Amino acid sequence: MKINPDKCVACGNCTYVCPMGAIYIDPVIHRATIHRDECVECYACYNGLSQEHLNPTFVRTVRAIFQKLRLRFDPEPDVCPTAAFEPDELTWPRIVRRAFSDPRVPHESTGVHGRGTEEVKTNDVSGRVQVGEVGFTIEFGRPGVGVRFRDIQKMCWALAQAGVAFEKKNPVTSLMSDVSTGTIREDILDEKVLSAIVEIKTRIERTEEIIRLVWNIEKQIDTVIALGVGTRCDADGEENQIAPILEKLGYKLERAKTNIGLGRITNVSAPQPVAEAVTR
């Protein structure tokens, strides 16, 4: 993303709406400026701000007069008065930033918008997490803190060593150069994204072990982690296996996403919902 200095009037509205805090008013040029390394190409500024198309010279003059008179200018806070934001032509590897940070861009690896994961949201048709299994979503970076792939790789290495299965249809997995070791391709390791989700699954008996592993590695990672744990309910819709383990580990279960099982396979010649079972 870039800001056209000929259009920008330094109103400052965009400095607040940037999730990464990467926009500031440069005191030398008196224009909004993007800290390129902190910008994750989420497009929140471009997509989220409403736009006027006012004459920049006129707006600057009005603002200068108001400032001289010490009058508070109180415009709408979600508007770019001169439509100064202009998308950049992104190339590899920077384009990865947008793929993981702009929720409107679908991931090529999964075809899903947002972070590109289906998790247990489609478990009723995918059979991704079977009875006796547990699926983890380990989300790095949100909300608005950001993460570099180098940090994500630390967790992936540890998970691979523990022998868990990475979800194949997952955007982070698709960027691994070696899934067996959890190694992510070298050329994107320093790229920063708003957030990314690693998905694994294992047997329910290993739930506590995996969570303790995550606890250990997250101390070495310079970001926030949000853990999600998904599992299959029994025929009565009850779930009495995972929740007690999580509560024993000290988690207070407040919120969940509940798949109510109304999905069914309707594509002609689609695979039946039998996913690869995990043995470990």
Add this chain to the structure above:
Amino acid sequence: MTNTLHRFGSSESFFDDYVVFAMCSKGRNDQDSLPKLRKFLEIAVPFKPVNLGDAIHGGALRPCKHMTPASHWERDTTPDFNAVIRGLDAPTTVAAVFDNRVSAEDFVKAVKEADLGLSINISTSIDGAEQCCFAAGIPRHSVGYSLGFEGKAEKLPDANVMLLSTMCGHGMVSHSFAKKMIDWVKEGRRTPEQAASYLTRFCSCGVFNPIRASRVLSQAARGETE
């Protein structure tokens, strides 16, 4: 759309926050899914959602790309549900947000009767979702628990900012903008409803709950936290 899973707050605080969403799975039930996704949105409208949206075009309150100076004084903050339904042009995740359990329950019942064949999920407190399922006579298929935030949690802002910003789990509602809106309500520069509408426009898939946001903004302006 883990977008809705990690909303910040206690179980009780989700009494006015029920997100019901539909999605299809690539290669399994995505063929001819567009009319079904549209139907899901249409079914929602009579149950008075507080937001409706799809993951490509956004929610029922969107940024305007051609504002005029006059529009500063007469900005429309009425959600346009028909625009969401009309604008859906490709299979993606679609969502309806409700501010009470009864509406969510009735909607889930109606979706069950419609038999769309899409995967339907409810994102709210664990008890709230169970009650919706019970009311509709549906046993839960799978559940994805949120374990909240850990790691370098010191990087996170205060509770009120978290309550607001995590309502867009994609992070499009920035911490600083949420804090700014709390301050503006506190200073009396905007009403909680106006401030909530600014925040709502940044959510790019329509799952932001403006009613809950207004409540949080009011509480925060009084110096209260949940």
